[in-house]
Amino acid sequence: MARFKSAILGATGVAGQQFIEALLGHPWFEISGLYASERSAGKKYGEACTWRSPAPLPDAIAGTTVRLTDRILDDIDQYDIIFSALPSDVAKKSEGDCAALKPVISTASAFRYEDDVPILVPEVNAAQAPLVRRQQKERGWKGYVVPGPNCTTMGLIVSLKPIQDTVGIKRVWMTSLQALSGAGYPGHPVLDTHDNIIPFISKEEGKVELETVKTLGSFADGNVIPAPFKVSCTCTRVSVLDGHTLSVFVETNAPFTPEDYLAAVAEFNKKCAAEFGDLPSAPKQTIVMKKEENRPQPRLDRDLEGGMATVVGRVRPDPALDNGIKYVCLSHNTKKGAAKGELMAAEYLHKIGLFPA
């Protein structure tokens, strides 16, 4: 079968490289065009970017000439789909321009908070996927924009979903211990993070609070109705290369024990396997439960299921809540929480017939 032709915008940056890595050898998509800013345009990809993945960069990619993102419209007929890893400040215009013609799958936050845009995570809100039809209709677009959530939101919403699906959620308090790679490159100077914690990540807490209730919201009459619970976050940066660890306290709508959570997760995993098991990037187990009392740990667990698992452990009753549990959750911020997660969303759109658009 001929594979779908894809272009990558922002291809030389860290997120763009992750799209390339996620797409290498993909059975449904092939990399047909690489776009970046003026600094890189016109150069061979191998010269334009400092390839940061330990996986080797294939010669065919290294030898591809990078084109200018601003000129993507000249070529857009050649592509079936656009993967965007653009910085959010330039994403609004470029992604919108492309979406008028083709589906755009993005890691940027530019469109996340618009009413007619789903932040699509199949395991969490497959039901919101048809929102792209409203986008097309209202905006007169042939394509659409589908962004993924913030990398910190990802682990939270996947781990909350089995609770929402059973007893329901009332309130959530979450403290993140986020990996260094989440700040992109160059990111933090080592003199800021060495032997240290930075207890602040600009705009992160608001994004997570907002995206959590949007992604877990219901979909009715072409609208997403945010989930009716409240989220409060404190986001910190710690000296870990990859993998965001979350300490989560959840107040539920009714009595809910750790055993209830384990049962809900088992059910959820079964459902995800049934619905998404045929997607090439889907993990076999959406949530991997760790029984050891000192897990999940980012260095040991972040690469489970090719970085696509949400790893949960330390599920305990919450002594401050009449109804509720607390747990620790780990999600790979540059895999599940970035390009590879977005790619799975694209796969899902294809499966349900929304792509090709």
Place this chain on the structure above:
Amino acid sequence: MARFKSAILGATGVAGQQFIEALLGHPWFEISGLYASERSAGKKYGEACTWRSPAPLPDAIAGTTVRLTDRILDDIDQYDIIFSALPSDVAKKSEGDCAALKPVISTASAFRYEDDVPILVPEVNAAQAPLVRRQQKERGWKGYVVPGPNCTTMGLIVSLKPIQDTVGIKRVWMTSLQALSGAGYPGHPVLDTHDNIIPFISKEEGKVELETVKTLGSFADGNVIPAPFKVSCTCTRVSVLDGHTLSVFVETNAPFTPEDYLAAVAEFNKKCAAEFGDLPSAPKQTIVMKKEENRPQPRLDRDLEGGMATVVGRVRPDPALDNGIKYVCLSHNTKKGAAKGELMAAEYLHKIGLFPA
């Protein structure tokens, strides 16, 4: 003035070394005896221990012959006070034996949870100090045992005290990011902590939950009545040398803004300065408020006030609570949360006439 003669139990371990460091040059106490286990007894201190502080070990201490902890009773008449840094499993017997004759100030948890034992932190629960009289009466002791709290409890209770003193606390959710030194020596193998987080510290969460309501409890008719609120903790270990960072969410009994907290802290600091300002180990500011949005940070802020400050920042409303705030708090686990903090408790007992006993 002649200084009080003090003995240190468990003198060769990390906590014992911290007692020595805290006592060096102290105006009220002098180090008169060093006690440790069989492995060290009979040796010069300088040979028996691997001195870990960057502060140099004075020759007089290095040349002191270490005696056997089990033989402390033979010498106890020579001392005015006993500082105990014993491991909790042996502390129960040795500290009890000593307390029959002399005041014992301890970093061990052995006596913390007994009804007639105050976990004394002057800024938080000076009112509980008279509990030592009940100890003496009921146990027939001439001395008493006064332990300090767990090093993670310390930052939490100091930062909560101004809230309790104003609007009152309903519930607390706390996630700790604890320093490596909190595990003692040898503590964690580096292969466990390198590029990693360990989201579990044995028994820590239960200790903090229990000690918080005990230390913040009221004192009436010779009894501590635990504070009427609930605490839920998740404790983690991160790659930071010293300084425990806490992410705290507090539900209050009535509306309470970040500005209210700043005002309450200012008032609290003023009161602490008035009541404890004359104690040699007391910080000038009990709580140091940081205005920068990315502070406190352990490497930059842990040594404020000689490691005796509780450093608080990022005070914000909590969007998941009708009434409440969230903030980040830092406390030096091997200074304020260990020997130096205990020493301040001893100073306070002297000030109010409970020592000498």
Place this chain on the structure above:
Amino acid sequence: MARFKSAILGATGVAGQQFIEALLGHPWFEISGLYASERSAGKKYGEACTWRSPAPLPDAIAGTTVRLTDRILDDIDQYDIIFSALPSDVAKKSEGDCAALKPVISTASAFRYEDDVPILVPEVNAAQAPLVRRQQKERGWKGYVVPGPNCTTMGLIVSLKPIQDTVGIKRVWMTSLQALSGAGYPGHPVLDTHDNIIPFISKEEGKVELETVKTLGSFADGNVIPAPFKVSCTCTRVSVLDGHTLSVFVETNAPFTPEDYLAAVAEFNKKCAAEFGDLPSAPKQTIVMKKEENRPQPRLDRDLEGGMATVVGRVRPDPALDNGIKYVCLSHNTKKGAAKGELMAAEYLHKIGLFPA
């Protein structure tokens, strides 16, 4: 083809786990028996060991009952080959007992310095392999012992070999920056290595100095004649998980430029590919030359060629030497410098007909 049946001694330790990882899916060898000390014997492997590799432990291995190393002789007829990851202090007896009957391939140092024992690294000293015949003859053994070199020696000798093969070596000064995993588990307490360097590794320097001239020695009349040059080492431990980095200064016997070294390496790689390219564990490129001025770097380069490459960069003239160069070299201490490297030696012994013995 039926695969050779192998037993692993010391199977639960870190080095033993690395043998298991290296053997999983191997086309020539299968894991048929796991042996360890009394603490583990009788348990299922999955319970007896804390599996430390990110690669998942197969159920078949996890379910294997661990047997007592001291009883290996009871079972030895079942095996074609013994892989030993025993601690050096117990290796002497156990390995010797086994070698009387079967070939033993070992990561231990117990036999390394005996006259009739080759420290076999095919790319470096394939010519020394027949020394096992002398072992068999003089000791009356049916099998033999073949140890590998110290993990720090490995990178040094592979990188020196192309120099020895061309112009010849006069003297070598080497400073190592060794990875944390080299100390085994538990290894270093993190309080010793955090924000620190430990400029000493017990016995390491002597081992490297001795093994370098033995492995690079000539073989004549059944004897290894140590290479006629001198080596001086300083070995340090730094905060890197895996991968030993070496700073090497080499005085040569005649003029030798960086360009000469590049040419010698190209020739050496070609020869290695021809002679060892058919061994399953052999790297495609024995030495990977990095052209970037700031490489090799352990985190980015240690996994090249599945951890079996010796990565060299920064080749420059040495301004203190009339004839000589300096360079930086990286070798994966728990792959090439441990079990996987030994496995390649076993593969080579098979290829040349020395195994089965």
Place this chain on the structure above:
Amino acid sequence: MARFKSAILGATGVAGQQFIEALLGHPWFEISGLYASERSAGKKYGEACTWRSPAPLPDAIAGTTVRLTDRILDDIDQYDIIFSALPSDVAKKSEGDCAALKPVISTASAFRYEDDVPILVPEVNAAQAPLVRRQQKERGWKGYVVPGPNCTTMGLIVSLKPIQDTVGIKRVWMTSLQALSGAGYPGHPVLDTHDNIIPFISKEEGKVELETVKTLGSFADGNVIPAPFKVSCTCTRVSVLDGHTLSVFVETNAPFTPEDYLAAVAEFNKKCAAEFGDLPSAPKQTIVMKKEENRPQPRLDRDLEGGMATVVGRVRPDPALDNGIKYVCLSHNTKKGAAKGELMAAEYLHKIGLFPA
């Protein structure tokens, strides 16, 4: 006594801050003017810079208005001495302009390699100090420029000096393990250094090779004659906050044992104490010898003598040399190897009557 009035150029950068820290409370010098680039000029110092030292910034300094470096000549009559922490690219002009009128003491490399400029380290080359008279004469300057050496050179030359003073040096091979702070701020992105080594520091090796023979050179007829030995360096960056560790191999001109080195150091320390013991910034022991086999270690030893000691350990014979030793050396790169070291040079110039000029 009235203190000398000093201006600091480049006062807001990391090196400038180190000058301020070194000068706080100094008995001979006071801080009278702060100069920086356009970005900072006109602002209060406390607002213009992000103060990075854990030592608190005094209010008087924080409240000082920063002036523009380019306008220093307008004010220069107010100062007795200029401390320059300018980036090397702008240092050439500004330092030269100032030196026409006043003594300039600098951490920049701009003037280091000029024939009439001493790289002054009192313990190493006090004899070269009169070179400033040649500077004044040939350039027609009333003042002069005296730079210090590169921070990596510092530990090397101090530790070599006792060898040069006794048996003489023939060749030196040195590998550095340099601290993160040596790269300034922002310096390295943490994604480059986390779990990693960077085996390259731009231009560092050439600087150290050149400066070593210049500083250890003889002084005759107004000329520095470079020391007649050769130096070869490999410089690397490791994950340590402060303190450069050097692995040094030294070929000597005649037999020289580790015991000889210890004796030479004892003699050297005695001489330094006699000649420089009255300088406020001088360490009591110029070289601190560590007897433990695993020292010096940067985290434990860098702050000895207020960061002004050169800490040496692991002194051993060198098996590759007929005559020579090897050792490990540690020097605090932001104290002895930066502003505080320069300040000691200024103190020495005052002591010998070359300042005031």
